[in-house]
């Protein structure tokens with residue numbers, strides 16, 4: 001078994017007998033993404049390297065151009081993600097986009113894509129700005145002109161939960177005041193990727209076959225039951241009372257009735273959500289049949305927005321706030337841009353989709369934050385059809401059907417051959433987009449299976465930052481560790497000791 005890569009002349013990380021790389025995951029006290037990407041730094045002169053998970057060989061892509069080819073031109077060889085979940089044990093996540101494969105994924109993705117276009121995002125923006133603006137007003141009131149000491153992951157995950165509950169499920173909650181409301185508590189358990197669920201998520205990604213065989217589940221049973229019941233109830237109410245609300249449930253009900261279209265013309269003229277927006281690829285022509293969008297499919301889709309969207313967007317906001325707190329000149333410059341644009345707003349405070357897109361410095365700050373602190377540092381593909389390519393030394397390599405492939409997005413972003421002085425936070429890298437290596441800059445992945453929610457994530461992060469800097473100056477609290485210490489036990493990217501900040505009201 002362990003001579004697999006030797007025979008193929010592919011450099012590989014030497015395995016610990018029987019455990020392979022899984023041993024390092026549990027013994028090295030390093031973050032899972034760094035352990036999985038270790039071959040990237042060991043073998044700088046190859047397009048791909050090998051690794052063993054238990055006794056099974058798997059690949060790590062080193063060359064962003066190879067990733068791009070696999071994800072676009074040769075997509076048919078790599079249509080799947082590696083994870084396999086059972087609907088009996090994980091009824092929500094097994095139906096969600098990230099975890100479905102094959103024909104079901106094609107039907108699901110082509111059905112959902114029209115719900116994420118720029119024009120749909122703009123029409124949802126009102127709900128988002130209302131939820132975030134209301135929360136910000138309550139925060140300002142509670143500050144009573146004095147600095148608030150807050151842990152920002154808690155704050156942003158509350159705001160994010162409320163926004164997603166509103167735009168996904170059509171329910172308005174206030175998790176700043178009603179701190180233990182059921183939607184927040186369940187949403188937090190749904191989006192949780194540290195502790196036990198994080199460990200299970202890692203297992204499902206690293207050793208998917210073992211995970212499947214033992215019928216393990218990622219999600220808590222009570223969370224599945226809560227959402228399946230809440231969404232079915234919500235759909236029945238809408239259908240009985242003919243309620244129309246510009247949110248995801250509405251769009252998915254349109255998909256069910258086959259009436260969800262895209263406003264192509266509008267989308268062509270609409271400015272995109274930012275430099276980092278993941279490009280849309282058409283897969284429609286390759287889809288056989290349509291998904292019937294049962295209630296459980298609609299719930300599964302909405303749950304995947306929580307699972308894929310809340311932690312990642314919260315991470316983006318936390319690390320951006322951290323950088324702004326320790327780089328006051330960047331914060332001042334961003335605040336000046338926000339103030340300038342706020343003056344042009346009809347009510348002088350509520351941002352619009354269009355105004356956010358006009359803010360160039362905001363876009364640079366967010367783009368750089370996604371590079372420096374990649375929220376989703378490693379993605380994967382499963383080879384669905386044998387694939388041959390040429391390595392840097394001229395040898396032909398064939399990846400066989402069924403093999404797993406990891407793609408180290410974080411390593412691309414922190415590689416000095418693509419981004420000089422990579423650990424420095426410097427929004428000016430994005431001053432001229434032509435200077436950015438766009439194959440290596442992939443915070444939302446690339447190709448037909450890239451992140452479907454990039455517009456929503458950017459729009460939400462920019463809206464929250466707009467409100468935060470309009471109302472507060474973000475300063476490090478004494479409890480904040482500088483430089484930040486990463487929590488190596490979390491499956492996502494998190495600070496070990498929290499994001500403790502002082503929010504100083506600007507009116508103080």
Ligand code: HEM
Pocket residue numbers: 081097098099109304305306308309310312313316374375376379380409443444445446447448449450451452453454456457
């Ligand atoms: C800053 C925030 C976010 C980051 C950095 C991020 C990043 C990513 C990445 C890297 C992937 C994998 C792409 C690939 O394999 O090529 C992905 C997939 C996905 N993301 Fe996001 N994401 C974010 C926010 C969101 C939001 C807000 C949503 C939903 C509303 C979302 C929904 C999804 C889904 C459903 C997939 C699976 C797509 C598929 O398999 O077809 N993400 N995301």
